[in-house]
Amino acid sequence: MIFIKDILSxxxxxxxxxxxxxxxxxxxxxxxxxxxxxITAIIGPSGCGKSTILNTLSxxxxxxxxxxxxxxxxxxxxxKDNLFPWLNIINNVTIGLKIKRKxxxxxxxxxxxxxxxxxxxxxxxxxxHELSGGMRQRxxxxxxxxxxxxxxxxxxxxxxxxxxxxxxxxxxxxxxxRSEGKTAMIVxxxxxxxxxxxxxxxxxxxxxxxxxxxxxxxxTFEDKKSPLKARKAPEFKNYFDMxxxxxxxxxxxx
Numbered sequence: 181m182i183f184i185k186d187i188l189s190x191x192x193x194x195x196x197x198x199x200x201x202x203x204x205x206x207x208x209x210x211x212x213x214x215x216x217x218x219i220t221a222i223i224g225p226s227g228c229g230k231s232t233i234l235n236t237l238s239x240x241x242x243x244x245x246x247x248x249x250x251x252x253x254x255x256x257x258x259x260k261d262n263l264f265p266w267l268n269i270i271n272n273v274t275i276g277l278k279i280k281r282k283x284x285x286x287x288x289x290x291x292x293x294x295x296x297x298x299x300x301x302x303x304x305x306x307x308x309h310e311l312s313g314g315m316r317q318r319x320x321x322x323x324x325x326x327x328x329x330x331x332x333x334x335x336x337x338x339x340x341x342x343x344x345x346x347x348x349x350x351x352x353x354x355x356x357x358r359s360e361g362k363t364a365m366i367v368x369x370x371x372x373x374x375x376x377x378x379x380x381x382x383x384x385x386x387x388x389x390x391x392x393x394x395x396x397x398x399x400t401f402e403d404k405k406s407p408l409k410a411r412k413a414p415e416f417k418n419y420f421d422m423x424x425x426x427x428x429x430x431x432x433x434x
Contacts, residue, residue, distance in 0.1 A: 185251070187363050188214035188237070188331060193246035195232055205388035206232050210246070212382055212394060214331075219357065219364045221374035224384030224392070225427065230367040232389075234333045237365070252330025252363070259336045261320040263308040269295065270304040273323045287326065294322050298356055313341050314349040321356055332357065332364040338373065350377060350407045371427075375399075375419045376410035383426045393426050395419065 195207040206229040214220050222230045235241035237248065238256045263272045273291045277283040295301045300315055300322075308316055317337060324332065337353060338346040354377060357364050368374050374381050375397060383392040399405065399413035410416060 185216050186213045187216040187251050188365075189247075189249045190233075191247045191249075193236065193248060194244045195229070195236060195241060196244045207236075207243075208388045208390050210389065210391055212391060214363060214365065215379075216363055217361065218379040219354075219366065219377060221378035221381045222365065222367045222384065223369065223371065223374050223381060223423065223427070224389060225386045226369060228384050228387045229389035230369075230384060231335050234335055234365065234367055237331075238333060250331060253328060254331045254333060255324040255327055255329025256333045257321055257324045257335070257337055259339060261308070261313075261316040263316055263319060263323075265308050268305050268307055269300065269311070269319055272308065273319060273326055276323065276327045291322070291326055294325065295319070298322060298352070312345075314345050314352065317341075317349050318352055318356070321353055325356075325360060325362075330363060332362050334364060334366040336367055336369065339369070346373070347408060354407050371420055371423050372411065372416075373407075375416060375423070376407040381423060383423060392429075395423060 189212070191211050193207055193210040194205070197204045197206055210233065222233060224230050232241055234256065236243050237250065238254055264275065267275065270288065270291060273295065274283050274288060277287055292301065292304055295304055298318055300311070300318055303311060303315065308319075311319065334353075338350055341349055350373065366374075366377060368377075379397055381395045381397060383395070384390065385392045397419060399410055399415050401409055401413065
């Protein structure tokens with residue numbers, strides 16, 4: 181894969197929250213760059229500000245100082261699938277288009293084709309409660325993709341799933357991201373998940389979060405990478421130990 185350009189960059193980004201008790205510094209001097217077509221994982225101690233980074237990129241949380249440059253449209257997939265229980269799957273997937281008054285027969289057919297491509301086409305007229313957790317996550321991602329983002333933000337998308345389903349769904353989501361050629365950033369507290377999913381891992385310190393270290397992940401495969409195959413790569417354990425040590429040095433746990 182040839183990475184063309186930096187599609188996203190943060191330069192000395194600071195975020196502070198103001199509460200009745202006073203000022204809280206959440207992010208301090210966060211700087212990194214993301215290459216087009218890559219998957220980046222953010223990992224760090226619980227509560228350190230991992231999701232805050234995604235919120236700043238999406239515009240939900242303003243930065244206090246610094247600079248963010250995004251060369252493309254951003255789509256956000258939240259921790260919960262947030263599917264509307266009263267809408268069937270096709271209407272859930274096209275809800276963003278409806279809100280923007282861009283829903284038409286052409287993009288409805290596109291949504292149906294994408295649902296079919298990724299194994300949920302037979303459920304277009306079903307409702308969220310009729311789907312498994314993994315299927316709902318696929319539908320949630322397809323809904324985000326229908327808005328044509330260049331950059332995908334995923335906030336702990338597998339955290340609500342059991343261990344076996346988590347790996348299976350991560351395979352599905354990984355294949356969709358790669359197939360659609362998207363740049364993605366995923367927040368996780370799971371070191372193994374980060375290594376198996378990402379091309380690079382950004383490790384944060386405890387709050388106020390600073391950049392601790394960036395790991396470029398290079399694993400050996402006989403064929404194409406997938407999250408399941410990544411866990412069997414000979415370098416996997418070494419990356420796990422290095423990242424665990426980095427987190428431990430910063431007095432935090434993943």
